[in-house]
Amino acid sequence: MSIDQQAAARPSGQGDESPPSHPPPGYSLAFSHITKRYGDRAVVDDLTFTVQPGRVTGFLGRNGAGKSTTMKVLLGLASADQGRATIGGRSYRDLPDPARTVGVVLEPNAFHPGRSGRNHLRIVADAAGIDHSRVDEILGSVNLADEAADRRVGTYSLGMKQRLSLAAALLGDPQVLVLDEPANGLDPQGIRTLRELLRARAARGHTVLVSSHLLDEVEHLVDDVVVINEGKLIATGTIHDLQRTSTLVRTGSPEKLDDVLTAAGARVDHKDQTTLVVTDMAVDEIGEQAFVAGVPLHELSPQRGSLEDLFLEWTRNRANGEKEESLS
């Protein structure tokens, strides 16, 4: 059964954007005040957030924002200068069976080029005490069975290497997936397969943390997002809420409404001569403020911005020294 088929056989959970009222039992990932310095530079700076089971969480930021380092701290590959990262309340090294608990895609080329894909997985399976029959099974599920599995990894395309990495991550059928840029090099079919796999895993109550610097790529994949920039948290929450952080207001009296809303604590940008983009205020309150002020409205609509637009806005806000935006 391929990953596609496995995913199709289970409830997808796609479109379920609100958090479950009773989170399913599983492993939550907790990052508490993580700071990691290289020399004088803080690559990760007092980072605190939680990843819930049953959700696909996107870990977003530019290249060099500190995503991989944060993941390495979680996985015990790098030590934090301050803070603690845990999986189900335990540090990675204290997990009783880490390979069967956490599946990881971390380094894009963590293979010996002269070794076959099958032997790479056998080595991982040996270390984790996993039966080799599982290797053949998982190779088939990532479409690397037969001839491809016995070819040297040095001859693989980037997409094949990514699929092999994913196979290694899934080898122990873990409850937690920590994937660093897993879609790099995948073709559209591979990205779709990955998306279905991760959705299916989350639907089963598993915990999925996926990092990416390609915001559009994960926009349709994740339930929650954690956005970092220069090692610092700049936004976290459900993607549904984050994408509704602004409201488009069309009125014949934009200047008057701007004054009213700004005085009430909203941030107002002028899109054109009759249209305002209002943030930091709920749609209902904007309507009430306009009514009280006697300003007629021609349109009042929540905006669903792209992650990319939102990310640029958040990082601009950070650069301007504005307050942190957290909707968690």
Next chain:
Amino acid sequence: MNWIHLVRSELRKLTTTRMPWAFLAVLAAIAAINATAVIAGTDMDGSKAFIATGADQQSLVAFAANGLMIAGLFGAIAAAREYGHKTVVPTFLAAPRRSSTVIAQYTAVAVGGGALGLVGAGLTVTALAVSLPATDYGFLISAGGVSQVLAAAMLAGAAGAVLGAGVGMVVRNTGGAVTGAVLALVVAPPLLVQLASSTASWIPNTLANVVSGVADNVAVPAAIAAIVVWALVPAGIGLVAVQRRDVA
């Protein structure tokens, strides 16, 4: 996670690339050179005195010193390439307690190095036996002598591989690790002897020859212990380094 599983995994790493074949080719080449020397070579006076007695022949095939060097390179490459190719990452993810993993790696390279030493000595002894009929001499090494040569080469190979792996874990770069192993096994010992002549009996080559039964500078048990110490010092440094450092 079980330590035996880790050793199996590490052994599979060693046997699933072409590296062992390259080292076996080197061993075969050394044996062929020895055979050529036996058939065509002479001493300065034109005689073949270098194969005239059992002791001479045992000196010729005493492979332990070569095994130490070759296995040192083997261990250095095996350990350093783990970091170069980042294949150590999935290993540390499967077994996050690094001391267990590192000891499994040392165990595996010791097995590999010991095998290289044994095969190298076996090929060299075989090359001598095959080439002697082309001379006026027969095979004069006793069964005990052959056993000692083989056992010494195996021990030296295991020790050399662990030494090299220790260097590889500290340096984490294949070229640097090879250079480090050469420095530790070839360059540093003579310098040590120059600094303190009393150390001449305790450098790796001398100790390997003692264990092979072709030198008697120190007692064999002491030589074995000293070879083990030569291996364990860099191995210990490597173990500490791996535990303290981030995996980049």
